[in-house]
Amino acid sequence: MLNDKSILLIIGGGIAAFKSLDLMRRLRDEGATVVPVLTKAAEEFVTPLSVSALAAQKVNRDLFDLTSEAEMGHIELSRAADLVVVSPATADLLGKMANGLANDLASTLLMATDKRVLVAPAMNVRMWQHPAVQRNVATLKSDGVLFVGPEDGTMACGEFGPGRLSETPDIIGAIRSALTDGPLKGKQILVTSGPTHEPIDPVRYIANRSSGAQGTAIAVALRDLGADVIFVTGPADIPPPTGVHVIKVETAREMKNAVDTALPVDAAVFAAAVADWRMAQETHSKIKKKNGALPELKFAENPDILAGVAQLKKNRPKLVVGFAAETDNVIENATLKLGRKGCDWIVANDVSPDTGIMGGSENAVTLISNGNADVWPRMGKSEVAQKLAARIAQELTAS
Structure with a gap:
């Protein structure tokens, strides 16, 4: 909840501005006060009356409002809030922020504030990918500005790609995270998720039945407890979360490279279902049938990412957590895996077909560590994640 929190919401001019109305309503439902600022361009998409009605606040629009500026209103607005949120953040607003321009109320507030700033970009995919926009984004991130999104999706213009405004619940989650000094504040945690796809030929691949739901x-x-999360994901069914650093990979070797590059971190959680094998030799042409004869496929073993990190002599995370998806003798096999890999904890789960866990919305796990097996009841994957994150926070913050 956001009780007694004040959000200064700057609404940029873009078709996604209409979503700011729902954002204000939901923020108020969570107990927050929303002080809205409309740019001139935003007024082409939402009216001051509708914004004022949903925020139950005066709409701030003009830098040269005589009454407000007699009291240095732009300074007061920029300092009174707990967080400044820009949604949608247009290419124009990002450019002004990155280059220190202040020629209207919104950009002046962003220059004058001493509070954290969270932006939710929304623009055409070509605009988002333009080198100038990406330079501005890199500058803002180095300045400490927080980002949520943009997401991949269909644009109002009909094009598809990155540039779509994040959904309202994701923006609110990012706001909560920005306002919360959780127990994992300042900790960097690596999470792997999803399956890997190991090509057989250009149209076929080897994979595991992982949706990526538990890793996500x-x-x-972990993000909601304040951690800086590096999220390395294979081609999962579940979209990656916002408010984390996402690295998308396809194969086990790509995942290993991404993990190695991310180190050092404070903790690593290996929830990905990495394929154990790949083709020994990659085939760049589709394998064709030959008079009914079966093709001969030669396999090679993939790198063991979990063991590789758990057994590091240098840059080993303080806490390394592995997952063991088993169908038989779950606790026994997971305990053996704990010793064989050299990790600190193993999260074991029974993925037999009749459990419905692999690809489902629930999980039933046993947390194995130091010879102990803590059996958790079956619960939603989000609940499992919250319980595991709390244990990780307890471990990392212990003296």
Whole structure:
């Protein structure tokens, strides 16, 4: 909840501005006060009356409002809030922020504030990918500005790609995270998730039946406790969470490279279902049938990412957590895996077909560590993630 929190919401001019109305309503439902600022361009998409009605506040629009500026209103507005949120953040607003321009109320507030700033970009995919915009984004991130999104999706213009405004619940989650000094504040945690796809030929691949739901939920739970999360994901069914650093990969070797590059971190959670094998030799042409004869496929073993990190002599995370998806003798096999890999904890789960866990919305896990097996009841994957994140926070903050 956001009780007694004050949000200064700057609404940029873009078709996604209409979503700011729902954002204000939901923020108020959570107990927050929303002070709205409309740019001139935003007034082409939403009216001051509708914004004022949903925020139950005066709409701030003009830098040269005589009454407000007699009291240095732009300074007061910029300092009174707990957080400044820009949604949608247009290319124009990002450019002004990155280059220190202040020629209207919105940009002046952003220059004058001493509070954290969270932006939710929304623009055409080509605009988002333009080198100038990406330079501005890099500058803002280095300045400490927080980002949520943008997401991949269909634009109002009909094009598809990155540039779509994040959904309202994701923006609110990012706001909560920005306002919360959780127990994992200042900690960097790596999470792997999803399956890997190992090509057989250009149209076929080897994979595991992982949706990425549990890994994604863990990344969200850690983010909400204040952690800086690096999320390395294979081609999962579940979209990656916002408010984390996402690295998308396809194969086990790509995942290993991404993990190695991310180190050092404070903790690592290996929830990905990495394929154990790949083709020994990659085939760049589709394998064709030959008079009914079966093709001969030769396999090679993939790198063991979990063991590689757990057994590091240098840059080993303080806490390394692995997952063991088993169908038989779950606790026994997971305990053996704990010793064989050299990690600190193993999260074991029974993924037999009749459990419905692999690809489902629930999980039933046993947390194995130091010879102990803590059996958790079956619960939603988000609940499992929250419980695991709390244990990780307890471990990392212990003296």
